[in-house]
Amino acid sequence: MSTTAPGKGRGPRADAQRNRDHILDTAAQYFSEHGVSGSLDAIAKKAGVGAGTLYRHFPNREALLAALLTARDEELVKRRDAIRAEPAGAASRLEQWLDALIGWAGAFDGLPEPLRTATTTETSPLGMTCQGYITTTDEFLLAAQKEGTARAEVRGRDLFLAALATSWVRDAAMADEFSAQALKSLTRNGWAASGTADSGH
Amino acid sequence: MSTTAPGKGRGPRADAQRNRDHILDTAAQYFSEHGVSGSLDAIAKKAGVGAGTLYRHFPNREALLAALLTARDEELVKRRDAIRAEPAGAASRLEQWLDALIGWAGAFDGLPEPLRTATTTETSPLGMTCQGYITTTDEFLLAAQKEGTARAEVRGRDLFLAALATSWVRDAAMADEFSAQALKSLTRNGWAASGTADSGH
DNA sequence: AAACCATACGGAGGATGTCTCCGTTTTGTC
């Protein structure tokens, strides 16, 4: 989880780097337990730093979230590459990628909300991240469209939002795990070209 | 917007009734302008009543929201009856009902969130409301399934959540009105039985 | 119409949370 960018000018001071990493670790755990709306001051206290230190490193909740997701970036990128390398058809690959997105957006309780906001707000750290994944979604989607297994009028952005929405429905819907699955199938049938749809129970 | 239930014991005091109605009106306007997360204290002030008065009538944000939606209930119920009376096929009726739900959930910015929470939380004023509309959704869905135009494995609850999700995506997505439309089509194709799907440009 | 009391009002204030400011401390360099 170190972020020591080599060669770039003079690196950050040692204590700053240490604190930053530690805050990130603490925040990851705290958000896991309390959802993304957990108190930032509480995170600072738990990490053993002053509130000022936390806010200097991460000016607001979104920045902290963005940093947290960047740390997880590697994982999702790896997944993307693994899916790319699969011998399966384009439709299956797209489906797997969307599944990965749903899982990614569900990393913390309540995460879909800021992600959706970021997706439409642009020009924010989170927005950049989302934009990148929309591009990837477009890549898989285009392949499926060329293959004839995905409707032509669908856009990557729409599927990305649909994945967020699925994750959003799953949040706090623990009483009914079916619903998330249902949304997934609904989406699956939604983008599939006629005749290739799968009831996906 | 009066809520004078006739015959039920001794009604509320006149000033209480007046305040309640006025708070409701003020809240409707305030939420329209600032979304459902607007400050409750600000609403009280704007309505010219003390905070205590607001909280006595509506113990929390959800209660206020529920009262606000109850006022709109009549409208949606009327729409439901109108759809029922239509000569169109069951699929078309289901589609129109889902459209109505999407519009309903978009009455205020940010409304889908508490609605989703209420849907999965049950036993809350909002939860009751949602439950009722899920039942209606089931009614329209069942007709479409009997007609053979809707997949058998879909449930009303899922479509209800999908409608909320669509409204959720639309929120703050003004930069891209397409997305909401896309989600709608995606869902439409998702529940339609094979062969009856419509690309819904 | 005056008195009575249940009902309702208002707004100060406790609790929690976000974020800023600035005096103090730490780090890296010379």
Add this chain to the structure above:
DNA sequence: GACAAAACGGAGACATCCTCCGTATGGTTT
């Protein structure tokens, strides 16, 4: 070891939610 730049910490300004309780008002009774 001394110096300046970088970073720290936590008090406190400010916003919100919500409660508590002394005070005012409305309806009823005589």
